[in-house]
Amino acid sequence: MSAARIGSLDLVCGALAVAFLLSAPWLLPRFVPDFWVSIIAEILIWGLFASSANLLLGYTGLLSFGQSLYFGFGAYGVAFGIMKFEMGIVPAFILGVVIATAVAAVAGFFAVRLTWHYFAIITVVFSLIFYLVAVGWHSVTGGDDGLSFPLPPVARFGDVELTLLDPTFQYYFILVIVAACFLLQWIILRSPLGVAFTAVRENATRAGLIGLNPYLIRLTSFIIAGFLAGTAGALFALFSRYASAQYMYWTVSGEAVIWTIVGGSGTLFGPVIGAAVLITIREELSLYWEHYLILVGIIVILVVTFAPKGIVGSLNAWRAARRTARVAGNRVRP
Amino acid sequence: MTTPILSVRGLTKKFGGLTAVNNMDFALRTGELHAIIGPNGAGKTTFFNVVSGFLRPTAGTVSFGGADITGMATHRISQLGMARTLQIKSVFSGLTVYDNVWIAAHAKRKFLHPFRAARAYSDTAGVVARSIEAIGLTERAAELAGNLAYGDVALLEIAIAMAMQPRLLLLDEPVAGMSPEETQRTVLKIKELSRSVNILLIEHDVEAVFQIADRITVMTQGAILCQGTAEQIANDPRVQEAYLGVPTEVGHA
Numbered sequence: 169m170s171a172a173r174i175g176s177l178d179l180v181c182g183a184l185a186v187a188f189l190l191s192a193p194w195l196l197p198r199f200v201p202d203f204w205v206s207i208i209a210e211i212l213i214w215g216l217f218a219s220s221a222n223l224l225l226g227y228t229g230l231l232s233f234g235q236s237l238y239f240g241f242g243a244y245g246v247a248f249g250i251m252k253f254e255m256g257i258v259p260a261f262i263l264g265v266v267i268a269t270a271v272a273a274v275a276g277f278f279a280v281r282l283t284w285h286y287f288a289i290i291t292v293v294f295s296l297i298f299y300l301v302a303v304g305w306h307s308v309t310g311g312d313d314g315l316s317f318p319l320p321p322v323a324r325f326g327d328v329e330l331t332l333l334d335p336t337f338q339y340y341f342i343l344v345i346v347a348a349c350f351l352l353q354w355i356i357l358r359s360p361l362g363v364a365f366t367a368v369r370e371n372a373t374r375a376g377l378i379g380l381n382p383y384l385i386r387l388t389s390f391i392i393a394g395f396l397a398g399t400a401g402a403l404f405a406l407f408s409r410y411a412s413a414q415y416m417y418w419t420v421s422g423e424a425v426i427w428t429i430v431g432g433s434g435t436l437f438g439p440v441i442g443a444a445v446l447i448t449i450r451e452e453l454s455l456y457w458e459h460y461l462i463l464v465g466i467i468v469i470l471v472v473t474f475a476p477k478g479i480v481g482s483l484n485a486w487r488a489a490r491r492t493a494r495v496a497g498n499r500v501r502p
Numbered sequence: 503m504t505t506p507i508l509s510v511r512g513l514t515k516k517f518g519g520l521t522a523v524n525n526m527d528f529a530l531r532t533g534e535l536h537a538i539i540g541p542n543g544a545g546k547t548t549f550f551n552v553v554s555g556f557l558r559p560t561a562g563t564v565s566f567g568g569a570d571i572t573g574m575a576t577h578r579i580s581q582l583g584m585a586r587t588l589q590i591k592s593v594f595s596g597l598t599v600y601d602n603v604w605i606a607a608h609a610k611r612k613f614l615h616p617f618r619a620a621r622a623y624s625d626t627a628g629v630v631a632r633s634i635e636a637i638g639l640t641e642r643a644a645e646l647a648g649n650l651a652y653g654d655v656a657l658l659e660i661a662i663a664m665a666m667q668p669r670l671l672l673l674d675e676p677v678a679g680m681s682p683e684e685t686q687r688t689v690l691k692i693k694e695l696s697r698s699v700n701i702l703l704i705e706h707d708v709e710a711v712f713q714i715a716d717r718i719t720v721m722t723q724g725a726i727l728c729q730g731t732a733e734q735i736a737n738d739p740r741v742q743e744a745y746l747g748v749p750t751e752v753g754h755a
Contacts, residue, residue, distance in 0.1 A: 366594070
């Protein structure tokens with residue numbers, strides 16, 4: 169909690185980011201094709217998804233390759249809510265998030281008994297099991313083809329209908345929910361619970377010796393991460409109007425880990441930055457060069473080797489070093 | 503006589519065929535600084551590991567402040583007011599000195615609030631400031647624990663333990679690996695702390711132990727050889743034979 173200091177640079181960057189995100193629907197089409205608005209929306213969703221891997225890896229010290237499972241449950245929850253139970257958007261959205269969180273609670277009960285690679289493996293195994301079930305149970309899940317569904321309106325005021333089919337409304341709908349999830353993370357990370365997460369990450373033995381229950385703390389983090397991944401999945405289902413088993417596959421979880429590492433694990437906005445950089449590369453390059461993943465691979469290798477703290481983490485470390493140097497400089501001056 | 507703060511009866515710990523602690527009885531009186539010494543492999547650290555809940559005893563009971571804690575999980579024993587440092591210094595390297603002590607001071611509240619800002623707890627902040635001050639690390643409070651010199655890490659570990667406001671403090675080789683100056687500084691701190699908390703320590707540095715301990719227990723081969731004041735121990739021929747009789751041991755250990 170004392171590590172994060174807000175300087176003037178943070179305020180400027182923050183204000184610019186907020187201004188950009190708020191104005192994107194009318195600002196972007198002036199300079200780039202319209203579809204970039206929905207790419208930004210997609211980056212927000214995947215950034216939220218990556219933040220669930222980051223809460224575990226960056227703050228609690230648990231490497232999960234299974235976050236796609238909760239993403240998938242969030243998406244299917246929305247699809248079932250709308251198709252099978254004929255729910256409105258908001259109840260279906262809540263259904264997706266609740267199911268994903270509940271599944272994370274059950275999976276976490278078993279998974280967080282393990283740590284390190286054993287934990288990583290069991291998270292993959294859980295998500296593979298459900299992936300195979302979802303692919304095989306075609307009549308219910310649509311398998312790899314997925315379930316497509318029509319979007320009911322979000323709300324109706326007289327003749328005015330708010331619907332996610334309107335790209336601008338959809339964008340702000342996603343922005344508000346993603347922003348709320350990051351606000352929630354910010355609040356949790358500066359609370360006693362958040363400090364306890366980092367204590368368990370740094371040294372679980374010592375955490376036990378000061379009276380913290382590492383198991384319970386890891387489980388709490390795992391459930392919150394499931395909630396975040398489930399919210400991202402539910403948003404993605406509304407965004408793409410479909411849910412599919414392919415989003416439960418473990419490589420989707422792997423992308424969350426990669427975005428987190430490139431952006432900076434253990435930093436609040438690192439996962440979004442990582443997702444933004446790598447998704448932008450994908451969007452720009454994949455049209456012209458089908459092997460664009462080679463470039464992604466090179467970037468990951470370079471970051472892990474030369475800037476293991478990621479983009480945001482390295483930036484923070486560089487600024488902290490400059491501040492220390494300045495303080496030391498002031499001290500020697502007469 | 504008051505009930506001892508820590509009492510151990512018939513404690514045995516076996517690892518396969520090896521008996522590390524053998525049918526040991528031990529009681530720690532309140533208000534004393536007690537040291538356990540003994541040659542390598544005497545079972546001192548195993549004894550600590552059983553008492554603090556790292557290991558389950560093969561036989562016997564451990565009671566702390568009158569409560570039976572045999573086989574209880576480490577964090578529950580800590581919650582009851584037992585703090586411990588480890589032979590290999592164990593702190594939260596990636597956190598600042600302040601946060602290291604903060605979480606230790608706060609952990610005794612069983613509920614960790616998920617929404618209230620950690621800085622808003624002024625009572626915890628007070629305990630943290632006092633603990634860091636008492637150990638002499640105030641100037642280093644904003645530094646990452648991982649950047650501290652070895653001697654400061656050892657002091658930080660003690661500050662973490664003290665911030666828990668424990669009833670009993672177990673110190674596992676507090677001056678091992680320290681320079682003579684660091685040893686002297688740490689020994690003085692321990693002596694100072696012993697006025698406010700019961701301390702049980704294991705140490706190889708016999709000179710340091712003789713300087714500070716009110717009472718000393720000598721362990722060999724998993725059992726207690728003898729107990730007494732520094733003077734009694736130093737003059738006990740059995741101890742000289744088992745431990746102090748080898749001058750090189752005393753010199754470099």
